[in-house]
Structures are given as C-alpha cells and as structure tokens.
Amino acid sequence: MNRPEWLDAPILQASQAHADEARAYQDRLTKPPGSLGRLETIAIQLAGLQGTGQPAVDPVHISLFAADHGIADDGVSAFDPVVTRQMMTNFAEGGAAICVLAEEVGAGLEVVDVGTRWQGEVPGAVRDERLAAGTANMRLGPAMSEAQLYAALTVGARAVDRTVEAHGTRVFLAGEMGIANTTAAAAVVGALLNKPAPGLVGPGTGHDAKGLRHKAEAVDETLALHREQLGGAARLADPWEAGRRVGGLEIAAMAGAYLRCAQRGVVIVVDGFISGAAALLAERMRPGTRAWMLLGHSSAEPGHQRVVAALGGRPLVEFGMRLGEGSGAATAVPLMRMACAVHNRMATFAEAGVTPEGEA
Numbered sequence: 001m002n003r004p005e006w007l008d009a010p011i012l013q014a015s016q017a018h019a020d021e022a023r024a025y026q027d028r029l030t031k032p033p034g035s036l037g038r039l040e041t042i043a044i045q046l047a048g049l050q051g052t053g054q055p056a057v058d059p060v061h062i063s064l065f066a067a068d069h070g071i072a073d074d075g076v077s078a079f080d081p082v083v084t085r086q087m088m089t090n091f092a093e094g095g096a097a098i099c100v101l102a103e104e105v106g107a108g109l110e111v112v113d114v115g116t117r118w119q120g121e122v123p124g125a126v127r128d129e130r131l132a133a134g135t136a137n138m139r140l141g142p143a144m145s146e147a148q149l150y151a152a153l154t155v156g157a158r159a160v161d162r163t164v165e166a167h168g169t170r171v172f173l174a175g176e177m178g179i180a181n182t183t184a185a186a187a188v189v190g191a192l193l194n195k196p197a198p199g200l201v202g203p204g205t206g207h208d209a210k211g212l213r214h215k216a217e218a219v220d221e222t223l224a225l226h227r228e229q230l231g232g233a234a235r236l237a238d239p240w241e242a243g244r245r246v247g248g249l250e251i252a253a254m255a256g257a258y259l260r261c262a263q264r265g266v267v268i269v270v271d272g273f274i275s276g277a278a279a280l281l282a283e284r285m286r287p288g289t290r291a292w293m294l295l296g297h298s299s300a301e302p303g304h305q306r307v308v309a310a311l312g313g314r315p316l317v318e319f320g321m322r323l324g325e326g327s328g329a330a331t332a333v334p335l336m337r338m339a340c341a342v343h344n345r346m347a348t349f350a351e352a353g354v355t356p357e358g359e360a
Contacts, residue, residue, distance in 0.1 A: 001147035004154050009263045011288040019048030022055070028348040038316070042294070042336055043343035049267050049292060050170065054344050057171050057336045060107040061163040062326050063257060064091065064098060064175035065156065066126075067115035067249035068134030070143065071222070072180035076215045081134075081179045085118050091177070092123030098175050098325035105333040108167060114155050115249035116178070129155045135248055138187060139222045142245045149244040149252055156256030164264055171267045171336070173296070174254040175326025176274050185277035186219045186303050187246035192280055193310060194233045196220055200303035202273070202322070222246055239284035247281070254278035255285065262289040269336070271329040272299030272322060276307035283311065294336070296329030297321060 022044045027033045034040065046055035066088060072081045090096045091111045094103075102109040112127045115134055122128045131151050135143035144152070156174070163169040178184075186200040197216035226245045227236050236242055243252055255278040261268045262282075270279045270293050283290040290311055298304065298315040300322040308315065316332040349356045 001150050004150055006157055006263075007153065007259070007286075011262045011286055012265045014048040014291055015051040016048060018051050018053065019044050021053055022047035022343065025053065026343065028350070029346045030349055030352050030354050031346070036342060039335070039339040039342055042316075042339035045294070046267060046336070046340065047343070049265070055340050057333065057340055058106070059167045059169050060105065060171045060173070060333055061167065061169040062098065062102050062107050062109045062173040062175055062330065063156070063159040063163070064109065064111045064177060064326060065114050065250035065253040066111065066177040067113075067181075068117045068178055069180040069184055069248055070135050070137035071139050071183055071218060073137060074139060074218055076183045076218050077180045078211060079179050081117060084116050084177060084179050087177050088113065088116065088118065088126055089123055092125035096325060097323055097327050098330065101327055101330040105330055107173070107330065107333065108163060108169070110159065110163070112155065112159060112253065114152055114253045131155070131249055135184075138184070138246045139218055139225070142226075143184070143247055144244050144249065146244055148249070149240070149247070152249045152252035153256030153259070156253035156258075157260035159253070160257050160260040160264060160266060164266060169266060171269060171333070172257065172261050173269045173271065173326045173329040174257050174275050174278065175271060175329075176250045176254060176324055178248060178250050181248050181250065181274050181324075182301060183215055183219060184246065184248040184251060185274040187222050188242055188251060188277045188281060189303055189307055190219060190223050191226070191236045191242035191246050192239065192284055193306060194237055195306065197223075200306060202301040202303060239281050243281055243285075251278045251281070255282040258282040258289055258293070259286055262286070262292040266292070268293045269296045269329040269332055270294070271296055271326050272324060273301035273304040273307065274324055275326070275329070276304055276311070280307055280310055294332070296332040299328060
C-alpha cells in the first residue's frame with residue numbers, strides 16, 4: 001500500500017483573532033477577570049479552534065478502536081487475550097463503562113474492530129475493519145508492515161470522516177481496547193522519547209510487582225531489538241518506524257483519527273496513556289496536530305506523565321482513572337460544555353447594568 005494521499009492534507013490553523021476576541025469578551029462578563037479559571041481558558045481555546053465567538057461542544061463523538069497484540073502471548077498482561085474478544089460483545093451489548101458514559105454525556109459511540117483475533121463475524125453493533133488477527137510479536141520483529149500501518153491510520157481517518165459527514169461532529173474522542181496495549185503504548189513512548197521502560201510501564205490490567213518487572217523487561221528488550229535493527233535510537237524515534245515496529249493497530253487508528261481531526265477542524269479530547277501515546281505519535285508524524293487537542297484527564301498509569309510532559313499542557317481532570325476505552329476523556333465533556341455555556345450565556349457588565357471594578 002502506497003502512502004495515502006490524505007496523510008498530506010494540510011493541518012488547519014486556529015484563529016488567533018477569534019481567540020483574542022473571546023479573551024476580551026470574557027473580561028466584559030459579570031465577574032472579576034480570570035475568576036472562572038480554566039472554564040475561561042477552555043472557552044477561549046475552543047473559540048480559536050472553531051473560529052467563532054460562540055464556541056460549542058456538541059455534537060460529540062467517541063470512536064473506540066479494538067485490536068490484539070502479538071506480545072500478549074509473552075504474558076505481559078494480567079488478562080488473557082480472549083478478554084479482548086469478550087469485551088467486544090460487552091461493547092456491542094452496551095455493558096461497558098464507555099457505553100454508559102457515552103450515553104450519559106450524550107455522545108455518539110462507534111466501536112471499530114481494527115485487528116482482533118476474533119474468529120467469525122463480529123457482533124452486529126461493531127464495525128468490522130479488521131486488517132489482521134492482531135499485530136506480530138514486537139519482541140521478535142516489527143509489529144506490522146508499512147502497509148498495515150498506513151491502513152490502520154486510514155481506518156481512524158475514515159471514522160472521523162464518517163461522523164463529521166453524518167453528524168457535523170465538533171468534538172471527537174478516541175478510545176481503545178486490546179489486551180497488552182499498555183505494553184505497546186509504553187514501547188511507542190519509549191521509542192519516540194528514547195526512554196527506558198521504568199517510568200513508562202504501569203499496572204495496566206492489574207499487575208503485581210513481579211508482573212511489572214516482566215512487562216518492563218519485555219519493553220526494554222523490544223526497544224533494544226529495534227534500535228539495533230535500525231542502527232540507533234534516533235532511527236526508532238522516527239514516528240513512522242516507531243508506529244509500525246512497536247505500535248498497535250488500534251494505536252495507529254487513533255493516531256490517524258487525530259491527524260484527520262486536525263485536517264478537518266475537529267477538536268480532540270485525548271484520553272489517557274494509550275490514546276496519549278497515539279496523540280504523541282500523531283504530533284510527531286504531522287507537527288501542529290497537538291494544537292487541536294485538549295488533554296482530557298490525568299491517567300494513573302505512570303507513563304502518562306511522560307506523555308503529558310512531551311505534549312505540553314495540563315489535563316482537565318484527575319480522577320485516578322486507568323481504564324482506557326475513552327472513559328477519562330468522556331468525564332471532561334461536561335466541563336467543556338459548562339465552559340461554553342458560561343461564555344455564551346453570561347451577561348456582560350453593560351447588559352446587567354453593573355459597574356466593572358475600577359470604573360466606579
């Protein structure tokens with residue numbers, strides 16, 4: 001598969017003029033300047049990204065990408081890979097956390113199978129875009145081919161195109177499911193930042209100390225292998241190499257979705273460690289993508305702090321979550337709605353007949 005043309009479409013720029021106007025408007029509302037803290041800055045950021053004086057959050061859409069990982073066979077997860085398949089049924093039946101949260105915040109939800117080991121037909125409520133029965137074991141060689149990387153990125157891009165064209169989506173969240181994908185995320189971040197496993201690997205699905213040591217060893221051995229094959233850490237830090245060699249099909253799909261959002265002017269709310277790894281991958285692939293991202297929450301996975309530091313910025317909420325699925329990002333949506341409501345509906349000093357401080 002040749003490099004898809006859509007990958008080279010321009011990344012859109014935020015409107016500094018609209019952001020400046022929104023900032024000035026905030027100072028005319030009936031409150032001391034800056035007194036609503038980050039509710040103000042969220043509204044200003046959205047106004048600039050959306051190029052409007054009336055920023056809005058809805059419609060909101062969540063795409064959940066599922067895939068399996070070859071390295072799961074090395075025992076890096078506390079759960080068996082069969083759980084990926086079982087969770088697909090749970091998503092289809094609406095029983096997973098993200099299904100409940102999506103309904104609660106009024107977001108559309110689409111579950112996309114990018115590459116699970118599922119045998120036979122996927123559940124009816126799941127979109128089948130399987131590219132392979134999971135990745136190859138990255139501890140032994142590249143997780144996927146270049147063609148598979150491009151195809152997975154395109155699966156994510158198509159998900160954004162579908163929801164924008166069908167619903168006019170303004171805010172997009174990506175979630176994921178795949179046993180061993182915190183291992184893949186740690187490897188991606190380690191590759192991009194040239195960092196060792198300690199500080200990147202975390203409990204994932206619930207490791208004890210022995211399990212964490214094994215997981216860290218697997219990540220370090222994987223990174224060492226690919227750096228040797230490529231001739232150095234700098235080569236593996238290339239996002240196209242990192243993505244295909246140590247990534248996952250669902251991580252690549254999320255990265256592709258983020259790239260497409262930045263090309264189409266859709267605001268992104270990034271979830272935790274795994275989607276953060278995909279966000280970092282997307283930004284390294286096409287610098288400027290980061291401008292379209294709000295960091296939804298601060299994951300309890302230790303590697304997420306490295307991701308946040310690399311992306312820059314500050315997550316909106318910190319609830320100690322580490323489930324994935326897009327669940328942490330979903331918790332930030334009501335805050336974003338409140339930020340827009342305050343900006344759009346509060347009275348100005350002039351409208352309320354209130355004398356601003358310093359003008360009495």
